[in-house]
Amino acid sequence: EDQVTQSPEALRLQEGESSSLNCSYTVSGLRGLFWYRQDPGKGPEFLFTLYSAGEEKEKERLKATLTKKESFLHITAPKPEDSATYLCAVQAYYGDSWGKLQFGAGTQVVVTP
């Protein structure tokens, strides 16, 4: 059975204190791994897609990396506005499947001034 596990569940950072979030996955065939940001009461906001091991993507203070078993989301010098829940999702090959996303439980990040 496919699984997506995120750690830690929650992370409290001081402004400027860099850290990394982990997403480990087991799927039969990975089509893509996605990172989303979710603010309370809102829909997931797309951040990155990673397709193959070794790939890296960057956006402002965020950098996502992918290996064959896990992905990391690095937050460099975070600011309070980076506070959110970060969701990881995988899209796998399932015959004719048209790309349902399977989400992890998320990491809730709080950045304090």
Next chain:
Amino acid sequence: EPEVTQTPSHQVTQMGQEVILRCVPISNHLYFYWYRQILGQKVEFLVSFYNNEISEKSEIFDDQFSVERPDGSNFTLKIRSTKLEDSAMYFCASSEAQGWTYEQYFGPGTRLTVT
């Protein structure tokens, strides 16, 4: 910037009533999805829709659920007879199928409360 919109933002209904949740996907997108998130739980896939047909559905998406694209812009999720356990945030998403670009863009959600 194009975005997915959803109405209403909050729907309160009594158990056994029918509800219709509405979504307007991004205009040039061809694939549409519904997900739900029960409070404090993971986002869960419900159904995907392409070319006026369901392409995939989860075990959650039983006979009480249906989807429709009634016109060129709207995409709806109907729950025929709501149950208390249907209370959740419902998210619509859409994606543009072009090569390997399968990013799904989500709407702001409809909070469904069943009493």
